[in-house]
Amino acid sequence: MSTGLAIETDGLSKRFRGHDAVADVALAVPDGSVFGFLGPNGSGKTTTIRMLLGLVSPTAGTAAVLGSPMPDGAAGVLPRVGALVEGPGFAGYLSGAANLARLDSADPLADPRTRRRRIGEALDRVGLGAAAGKRVKAYSLGMKQRLGIANALLRPRDLLVLDEPTNGLDPQGTREVRTLVRGLAEGGTTVFVSSHLLSEIEQMCTHAAVMRTGRLVAQGTLDELRGAAGDDxxxxxxxxxxxxxxxxxxxxxxxxxxxxxxxxxxxxxxxxxxxxxxxxxxxxxxxxxxxxxxxxxxxxxxxxxxxxxxx
Missing domain, CATH: 3.30.70.100 (Alpha-Beta Plaits)
Structure with a gap:
């Protein structure tokens, strides 16, 4: 696999019951980029993400994340990756802070001595510091979405994978997530964002790729994609x-x-x-x-x- 890429795939494919959910995808996500992954519902975005994270094995092709093959290199790669895929799931009877403590304690690489501080910092970064002690069952959909992002940020990450990160957020929450993503990228983290909100991709991302019916139909910088749109x-x-x-x-x-x-x-x-x-x-x-x-x-x-x- 090439250097300088946080994610690289070659011929990545996945078949379910004779149907090609993803076919021959060749992604190239540069280190330090904010990469938008676009496509209509059912275009294969989430299946591709699940293969990148080692949650699903590909039928054919290869994938490398942070320079290591997946899923074989998952044990070494995943501690360096924060992810929010298909919406967050939390225990409603626990507070936001207690949910994060529970998840952090399940991470064998997380330092329990810094847990309280890290949870507080993560909640503050997503604007949930004031709701840290509130039970999650009383959270709005947008608050749960932000709590999921906070969970992905409990430790420093080289790659952050966000599936529809602004889903359910009000305009203020959307702006906060946008600012957060930009700040992470400025700090050297590569951010891979799956979204159907074109305006968010344009304001947030440096690069993008487009999926259609399981196939990658375009990718590049935003300026390159605009230039391919045709004449003014x-x-x-x-x-x-x-x-x-x-x-x-x-x-x-x-x-x-x-x-x-x-x-x-x-x-x-x-x-x-x-x-x-x-x-x-x-x-x-x-x-x-x-x-x-x-x-x-x-x-x-x-x-x-x-x-x-x-x-």
Missing amino acids: RLHLRTPDAEQALAALTGAGLTPSLSGQEVVAPLQGRPVEDLVAALVAAGVRVRGVRLAEASLEDRFVALTGEGFDVES
């Missing part, structure tokens, strides 16, 4: 829509009418040249704006499905 688009306001459509078609573009605007992909053409051509054709130009290609455009093109874009 010209939006033109004019009272001469028909003339504008004809002029842009004559210029080799494929314009269309969208509401009160004429829209055309630029195909690398300078906006200034197109505006000059429109004016020369007698088109009255009332306004021009440029719409840059977006991640949403790319994801919809790749998956055939939309993503939730608001938290």
